[in-house]
Amino acid sequence: xxxxxxxxxxxxxLSLATPLIAVLITMIMGGLLFTxxxxxxxxxxxxxxxxxxxxxxxxxxxxxLLVKAAPLVLxxxxxxxxxxxxxxxxxxxxxxxxxxxxxxxxxxxxxxTESRLIFPLMILAxxxxxxxxxxxxxxxxxxxxTNEILVSLMLVYVAEQLLASxxxxxxxxxxxxxxxxxxxxxxxxxGSSWINEAAGLHWGMAFAFIAVIxxxxxxxxxxxxxxxxxxxxxxxxxxxxxxxxTRLILFCLGTSGALAGLAGLFEVTGPSGQINIDFASGYGFxxxxxxxxxxxxxVGILLAALLMALTYVGGDLAQGNLxxxxxAIQVFQGMLLFFLLALxxxxxxxxxxxxxxxx
Amino acid sequence: MDLSAINPVLLIASLMxxxxxxxxxxxxxxxxxxxxxxxxxxxGMMIIGAIAGFAISVETTSxxxxxxxxxxxxxxxxxxxxxxxxxALANQVASGLALTLFGLGLSALMGxxxxxxxxxxxxxxxxxxxSDIPVLGPIFFSHDPVLYFGIxxxxxxxxxxxxxxxxxxxxAVGESHDAAHALGYNVIRVRILAIMFGGACxxxxxxxxxxxxxxxxxxxxxxxxxxxxLALVVFASWKPWRVLxxxxxxxxxxxxxxxxxxxxxxxxxxxxxxxxYLITILVLVIMSADKSGAPASLGRTFHASQ
Numbered sequence: 001x002x003x004x005x006x007x008x009x010x011x012x013x014l015s016l017a018t019p020l021i022a023v024l025i026t027m028i029m030g031g032l033l034f035t036x037x038x039x040x041x042x043x044x045x046x047x048x049x050x051x052x053x054x055x056x057x058x059x060x061x062x063x064x065l066l067v068k069a070a071p072l073v074l075x076x077x078x079x080x081x082x083x084x085x086x087x088x089x090x091x092x093x094x095x096x097x098x099x100x101x102x103x104x105x106x107x108x109x110x111x112x113t114e115s116r117l118i119f120p121l122m123i124l125a126x127x128x129x130x131x132x133x134x135x136x137x138x139x140x141x142x143x144x145x146t147n148e149i150l151v152s153l154m155l156v157y158v159a160e161q162l163l164a165s166x167x168x169x170x171x172x173x174x175x176x177x178x179x180x181x182x183x184x185x186x187x188x189x190x191g192s193s194w195i196n197e198a199a200g201l202h203w204g205m206a207f208a209f210i211a212v213i214x215x216x217x218x219x220x221x222x223x224x225x226x227x228x229x230x231x232x233x234x235x236x237x238x239x240x241x242x243x244x245x246t247r248l249i250l251f252c253l254g255t256s257g258a259l260a261g262l263a264g265l266f267e268v269t270g271p272s273g274q275i276n277i278d279f280a281s282g283y284g285f286x287x288x289x290x291x292x293x294x295x296x297x298x299v300g301i302l303l304a305a306l307l308m309a310l311t312y313v314g315g316d317l318a319q320g321n322l323x324x325x326x327x328a329i330q331v332f333q334g335m336l337l338f339f340l341l342a343l344x345x346x347x348x349x350x351x352x353x354x355x356x357x358x359x
Numbered sequence: 360m361d362l363s364a365i366n367p368v369l370l371i372a373s374l375m376x377x378x379x380x381x382x383x384x385x386x387x388x389x390x391x392x393x394x395x396x397x398x399x400x401x402x403g404m405m406i407i408g409a410i411a412g413f414a415i416s417v418e419t420t421s422x423x424x425x426x427x428x429x430x431x432x433x434x435x436x437x438x439x440x441x442x443x444x445x446x447a448l449a450n451q452v453a454s455g456l457a458l459t460l461f462g463l464g465l466s467a468l469m470g471x472x473x474x475x476x477x478x479x480x481x482x483x484x485x486x487x488x489x490s491d492i493p494v495l496g497p498i499f500f501s502h503d504p505v506l507y508f509g510i511x512x513x514x515x516x517x518x519x520x521x522x523x524x525x526x527x528x529x530x531a532v533g534e535s536h537d538a539a540h541a542l543g544y545n546v547i548r549v550r551i552l553a554i555m556f557g558g559a560c561x562x563x564x565x566x567x568x569x570x571x572x573x574x575x576x577x578x579x580x581x582x583x584x585x586x587x588x589l590a591l592v593v594f595a596s597w598k599p600w601r602v603l604x605x606x607x608x609x610x611x612x613x614x615x616x617x618x619x620x621x622x623x624x625x626x627x628x629x630x631x632x633x634x635x636y637l638i639t640i641l642v643l644v645i646m647s648a649d650k651s652g653a654p655a656s657l658g659r660t661f662h663a664s665q
Contacts, residue, residue, distance in 0.1 A: 004448075004662065088452055140640070146647040149399065149452070150590045154636040157583050165629035288456055325471055327578075330464030337457040338439065341449040349448065 004349040014347045019293050019300070022339040023307065029339075030332045039322050047321055048314030048329075061313050063200025067271050068309035071096070071263035073208040073302055075287035077215045078256030080296040084219075085231040087252045091137065091152025092260040093284025094159035095130040099261020100268035101166050102129025104275050107191035108171060108183055118190045123203075123265060130261015131254050133159065138253035142246045148253065160280055167276045181276035185269045193270035204266030208302075211259060215298040228252065260284060289337045308333065365618045372497045375506060376572055378610025380405070380564040380581075382509045384588035385595070385602045386516055387560025392592055393520065394553035395533035395656035399455025400440050402585030403462025404558050405565035408433040410466040412566025413478055413576045422481040426505065426566050433562020434555045436462060441554040445547050448660050463579060473576045481505070481571050503571050505563070510603065512560075517599040529553060533654035536661040546661050561585065583636065590639045596652030605642075612638055 027049070031041030052061035075092045082089050089095075103126030110118050137151040171182040185192045193202040219225035231238040231248055239245070263283065272279055290308050294300030315329030384401050391398050411432035416425025436458065443454040481503045492500070520526040531539045532549045540546050568584070569576050587609060595601035616631040624631070 006662070090456060136640075140644055140647075144644050144647050145650070146640075146644050147593065150586060150593070150643055151640050153586050154583070154590070154640050157636045158633045161629040161633040165627055168629075169627070285460060289460065292453060325468055327464055327467035327471070331461065331468055332464075334457060334461030334464045337453075338443070338461060341443050341454055341457060342447045344449055345447040 003352055004345070005352050007348060007350055010347045015295060018343040018347055019295065019304070019340060022293070022336060022343050025339045025343075026332065026336045029335055033328065033331065034324065037324070037328065039324055044318055044322055044324060047318040047324075049310060051317055052310060052313045061317070064313045065306060065309045066205050067200055067202070068312045069302075069305040070202070070204040070208045071267055071283045072287050072290050072305035072308055074204065074211055074263040074266075075256070075260045075284060076290040076294065076301045076305060077208075077211045077298060078259035079287055080291045080294070080298070080301060081215070081218075081228060082252035082256055083232075083291055084296050085228045085248055085252055086235070087249055088149045089134060089137070089152050089253050089256050090149055090288060091134075091154075091156045091284070092256060092287055093280060093282065094152070094156035095133045095257040095260035096264035096267075096284045097156075097159040097163050097280050098133040098264070099126040099130035099258075100264030100272075100279060101163060101171070101275060102126055102261070103265030104182060104185070104191075104268050105166075105171060107185070107188070107269065110190070111183060111188055114190045116190075119193070119203075119269075122191060122269065123262065126261045126265025127258040128261070130264065131258040133261070134253045134257020135250070138250050141253075142249050148249075152253075156284070163275070163279060164277050167279075171275050173274075182274045184274045186273055191269055193266045202266055202270040204263065204270065207262055207266065208305075212298045212302050219298070224251070260287075286333060289333055292337060292340055365622060368494050368497055370614060370618060372502070374607060374611045374614045375498070375502065376610075377614050378606040379506045379509045380567045380572065380584055381588055381591060381609055382513065382603060382606035383505075383564035383567065384561045384585055385591040385606060386509070386513055386599060387557035387564075388588055388592050389595070389597060389599060389602055390516060390520075390529070390560075391553050391557035392657055393533045393597060393654055394529050394550050395536055395654050395659065395661075396444065396550050396554060397451050397455065397658040398437070398440055398458070398554060398557055399452060399589065400437070400458025400462065401557075401561050401588050402581055402583065403459035404433040404436050404561035405462075405568075405581045405585045405588075406466040406579070407436050407462045408562025408565030409569035409581060410470045410473070410565075410576060411562065413473055413476075413569040414469065416478050416570060417473065417476055420479045422479055422570055425478070425570055426563060429562040429566030430559040431562070433558040433560070433565065435558070437554050437558025437561075438551075440558075441551045444660070445550055445554075448662055451658050451660070459585070467578045470576050470578060474578075476576065478570050478574050478576075480574070505567055505571060513599050513603045520599065530654075533656055536656045536659070540661070540663060546663075550661075561588075564588070587635065587639050590643055594642050594646050596646070596649065597654065598652065609635060609639070 027045055031045055034041045034044040052058065052065065075096065079089060079092060103122040106125040107118060107122040133155060136155060137148040140146040140151055141148045167180045167182060173181060173183045193204060195201040195203060219229065227238065227243045227248060230241060231243055268275055268279060286308060290301060290304045294304035311329055311332060315326060318324040319326055384405055388398065388401055408429035412425040412429030415428035416422045440454055440458050443449040444451050483501055483503050520530065528544055529549055532544060532546050536546045565581060568581060573580065591602060591605045591609065594605045613635050616634050620628050620631050
C-alpha cells in the first residue's frame with residue numbers, strides 16, 4: 001500500500017527540484033501533444049526552447065525574451081506577495097489595462113510637448129491607476145468581507161470594456177483617419193519607454209529588476225515580509241502576533257495592482273506602442289503561472305518569467321516555421337502549472353510503502 | 360432611441376435562454392461547494408464543454424450527442440482537478456485557476472477548424488395548443504429541452520440535498536470532513552463524485568452557449584459566465600432555488616442590456632456591456648455580509664492523517 005506521510009517541514013531540495021521536474025514532464029507531454037498535431041516533437045521542442053537562445057537568429061530573439069519577461073516579472077512579483085499571505089488577486093490583467101490607460105492618457109494629454117518630466121509623470125499615473133483598480137477588491141474585502149478572487153476577476157472584464165471605449169473614443173488618434181487606437185508612442189519620444197529600441201531595452205526591465213530586489217529585501221529582511229509569510233502559514237498565529245489583516249490586504253493588493261499598472265504602462269509606451277482594442281495580451285494571467293513556477297520567490301520568479309518568455313518567443317517562432325497553432329503554447333503553459341501543483345505533493349508529503357493492514 | 364422596439368414577451372423568453380448556461384454551471388458548482396470543495400475551474404470546464412459539444416454535434420449532426428459529449432468532456436476535465444486536490448492535496452484555488460487557464464488554451468486549440476461552422480439546430484418544444492397561447496406560449500411552452508432540464512435539475516438537486524440520505528452525507532462531508540470521516544464515510548469518494556457532477560453540469564452549460572444560445576464557436580466565447588456562476592452560488596447562499604432566481608436575474612440584466620444596445624440608447628455600448636460584471640460585484644458586496652450558508656469545510660484540504 002502506498003501511503004502519504006506529512007513531512008514536519010517541506011523538503012527544501014524537492015521544493016527547488018519540482019519546478020525543473022515539472023518543466024521536463026511538460027516538455028515530454030508537450031512533445032506528445034505536438035505529435036498529435038502532426039508536428040515533429042523534437043523539432044518543435046528545439047524550436048521553442050533552443051533556437052531563440054542559441055539558434056542562428058538568436059541575436060534577434062534574445063532581446064525579445066527580455067521584452068516579454070519584463071511585464072511578467074513585474075506582475076508576478078506583486079502577485080506573489082498576496083499569494084504568500086493567502087490573498088488572491090487574479091485580476092492583474094485588469095490592473096495592467098487600467099495602468100496602461102491612465103499612464104498613456106496622461107502622456108497623450110501633453111502631446112506634442114517634449115519634456116523630461118512627462119515620462120516620470122506617466123509612470124506615476126500608471127502605477128496609481130493599477131493601484132486604484134486593485135483597491136476596489138481590497139476595500140470591498142476589508143470593509144464588507146467580499147471575495148477578492150471574484151471581484152478582481154470581474155473587474156478584468158470591466159477593464160476590457162473600458163479599453164475598448166478608450167480606443168474608440170477619448171484616446172482615439174485624432175489623425176488616425178477614424179481607425180480605432182490612440183496615437184503611437186513611437187511618434188512621441190517624450191512618452192516612450194524605450195531606452196534603446198534597437199537593443200530591445202526599455203524602462204520596464206529596469207523596474208522589473210528593482211522590483212525583484214525590493215521584494216527580496218521585503219520578504220527576507222523586513223517585518224512586513226515576515227508578517228506576510230506568517231499570515232500565509234498560520235493566520236491564527238499572525239492574529240496573536242498582532243498582525244493587522246486589513247493593512248496586509250490593502251498592502252498586498254495595492255502593491256500588486258501598482259506593479260501590474262506599471263507593467264501595462266511600459267508595455268503600451270514601448271513594445272505595444274498604442275492603446276488599442278487588442279492591447280490586453282493575457283500577461284496578467286500568465287503571471288499567475290510564473291508566480292507559482294517561481295515558488296513565490298523573487299529570484300525564482302525572475303527565472304520562471306524568462307522561461308515563460310521563452311515559450312512565447314519560441315512559440316511565435318514555431319508558429320512561423322512549423323505552423324504550430326498559437327493556442328498550443330497556451331495549452332503548454334497550462335500543463336506546466338498542472339504538473340507543478342501535482343508534484344508539490346512530494347515537497348510536503350513523504351510517499352511511504354506500508355504493509356497492508358498495518359495502518 | 361426606440362424603447363417600444365423591446366417586446367416584453369420576447370424579453371422574458373430570451374431571458375430564460377440567457378439564464379440557462381448560468382443556471383446549469385451554478386447548480387453544478389453548488390453541489391461541489393456543498394461537499395466542501397471550491398472549484399474555480401468552472402470557466403475552463405464550460406469552454407471545454409462548449410467546444411466538445413460543438414465539435415461532436417457538427418461531426419455527428421446530432422445536437423443530443425453533442426450535449427452528452429459536452430457533459431463527458433466537462434467531467435473528464437474536472438477529474439484533473441479532483442486528482443490534484445484530492446490525491447495530490449494541492450491548493451484548491453491554484454488548481455482551479457490552472458483548470459481554467461488550461462481549458463481556455465485547449466478549447467482554442469480544439470476549435471480552430473470549427474470557426475464559422477454552423478451547428479445542427481436543436482428542435483424546440485412545440486406543443487399543438489399550449490405553444491400557441493399568446494403570452495404564456497412563447498414564455499413557457501416553446502423552448503429547447505435543455506432549458507426545461509435545467510429547471511428540473513434545480514428541483515432534483517433541491518430534493519437530493521434536502522430529502523435524500525446521499526445528500527445528507529454530502530452535506531456532512533462539506534460541513535466537517537473530519538466528523539464525516541470518523542463516521543466511516545469516504546470523504547474523498549464523495550468529493551470526487553461531486554466534482555465530476557459539477558464538471559458535467561458546467562460542460563452542458565458551455566455547450567448550451569455554443570449550440571443553442573449563440574449558436575456558433577468563437578474563441579473564449581464563455582466570456583466570464585463561469586466566473587459569474589461562481590458568484591451566483593455565493594449570491595444564492597448555497598441554496599438551489601435561489602440559484603434559479605439569481606440566474607434569471609442575471610439573465611435578465613444581460614438580455615436587457617443587449618436589447619438597450621439594439622434600441623440605440625444614449626449610453627455607449629461598452630458601458631452597457633460591462634453592466635453584468637458590475638452588477639455581479641454589487642450583488643457580491645450585498646450578499647457577503649451573511650456567510651452563514653457557506654459550508655464550514657469549504658476550500659479546506661482533507662487528508663486522513665491530519
